[in-house]
Amino acid sequence: MDGSAMDQDRFERLVEAYGAAPWRWPEEERDAATLFAQGSPAAAETLARARALDEALDVWTLDGASAALRERIVARAPGGRSSLLRRPRFWWASAGLATACALGVVVGAATGPLLQPHAPDPIAVLAMQGDNATAFGPAVDLGAGS
Amino acid sequence: MKHPGPDPDEDLLIRVGRGEPAAARALVARKLPRLLALARRMLGDQGEAEDVAQDVFLRTWRQAPTWRTGEARLDSWMHRVALNLCYDRLRRRREAPMAEPPEQIDPGAAADRGLITRQTGDAVASAMARLPARQRTAIVLCYYQELSNIEAAALMEVSIEAMESLLARARRALKVALADEAARD
Numbered sequence: 001m002d003g004s005a006m007d008q009d010r011f012e013r014l015v016e017a018y019g020a021a022p023w024r025w026p027e028e029e030r031d032a033a034t035l036f037a038q039g040s041p042a043a044a045e046t047l048a049r050a051r052a053l054d055e056a057l058d059v060w061t062l063d064g065a066s067a068a069l070r071e072r073i074v075a076r077a078p079g080g081r082s083s084l085l086r087r088p089r090f091w092w093a094s095a096g097l098a099t100a101c102a103l104g105v106v107v108g109a110a111t112g113p114l115l116q117p118h119a120p121d122p123i124a125v126l127a128m129q130g131d132n133a134t135a136f137g138p139a140v141d142l143g144a145g146s
Numbered sequence: 147m148k149h150p151g152p153d154p155d156e157d158l159l160i161r162v163g164r165g166e167p168a169a170a171r172a173l174v175a176r177k178l179p180r181l182l183a184l185a186r187r188m189l190g191d192q193g194e195a196e197d198v199a200q201d202v203f204l205r206t207w208r209q210a211p212t213w214r215t216g217e218a219r220l221d222s223w224m225h226r227v228a229l230n231l232c233y234d235r236l237r238r239r240r241e242a243p244m245a246e247p248p249e250q251i252d253p254g255a256a257a258d259r260g261l262i263t264r265q266t267g268d269a270v271a272s273a274m275a276r277l278p279a280r281q282r283t284a285i286v287l288c289y290y291q292e293l294s295n296i297e298a299a300a301l302m303e304v305s306i307e308a309m310e311s312l313l314a315r316a317r318r319a320l321k322v323a324l325a326d327e328a329a330r331d
Binding site: 013 | 167187
């Protein structure tokens with residue numbers, strides 16, 4: 001595309017919209033506008049005016065993202081730490097495990113006496129066996145026979 | 147919006163969908179600064195911008211396992227989600243995205259030349275915040291996010307001509323606001 005495809009009117013509208021930097025101009029008009037600007041004093045004045053605003057806008061820079069924000073986001077990605085905690089399947093599995101544990105405790109407590117109906121009270125056994133007895137049975141006199 | 151050529155982010159997103167933490171980390175490194183800047187410039191508030199950026203990624207993580215290749219580009223899709231979230235917040239503040247106040251008079255060339263040296267980032271931020279939301283969006287997308295006019299127009303669902311009109315009106319309003327600011331100092 002040559003500069004004849006561009007005129008001052010279109011060039012001004014282009015620069016009023018996109019500013020003075022050619023790389024921001026629409027791709028299909030960039031070459032023609034660049035060529036036009038090289039041979040036109042009026043175009044040079046238009047560019048100078050737009051450049052002032054471009055440079056003012058460039059002053060507004062921002063801080064980057066914090067490491068804490070990055071970590072929060074990554075943690076919730078598929079396979080991340082927090083995403084696991086948020087999966088319903090994880091919670092169903094955890095709930096199932098917790099229920100099984102609780103049932104185990106309840107059933108164990110309820111059936112313990114049934115499985116050992118005549119288990120003697122260890123304190124009573126000790127009392128019956130006398131002062132030399134231990135919880136494992138009568139005391140053995142290691143000195144006997146020696 | 148269809149684009150020629152492959153999406154440069156697609157492979158990374160597919161790996162995210164497979165649950166690869168390294169891919170998620172790489173995608174965050176690549177996209178978070180741009181999306182955070184978009185939201186920060188649209189909303190003018192760092193905390194709200196972080197909430198929006200985080201929300202965009204959460205939606206991306208949910209989409210990743212079922213992402214349909216060859217449709218929208220990920221970058222465009224994330225920009226669209228971010229913009230919608232920003233608009234939601236602006237609506238809650240009763241700052242309607244469609245509102246367009248009467249245009250102010252261009253202060254002219256003399257004011258243009260006085261713009262540069264006295265501007266600070268805060269002054270520009272303040273001038274941007276006073277723009278109607280649609281004009282602000284046009285400047286943010288074309289100027290700060292460096293999207294092409296075609297991409298920006300598609301994101302805003304307007305024609306190229308309408309986008310140019312929004313940009314030109316935004317630039318004139320910014321010139322007025324910044325010239326006022328410079329005159330006060």
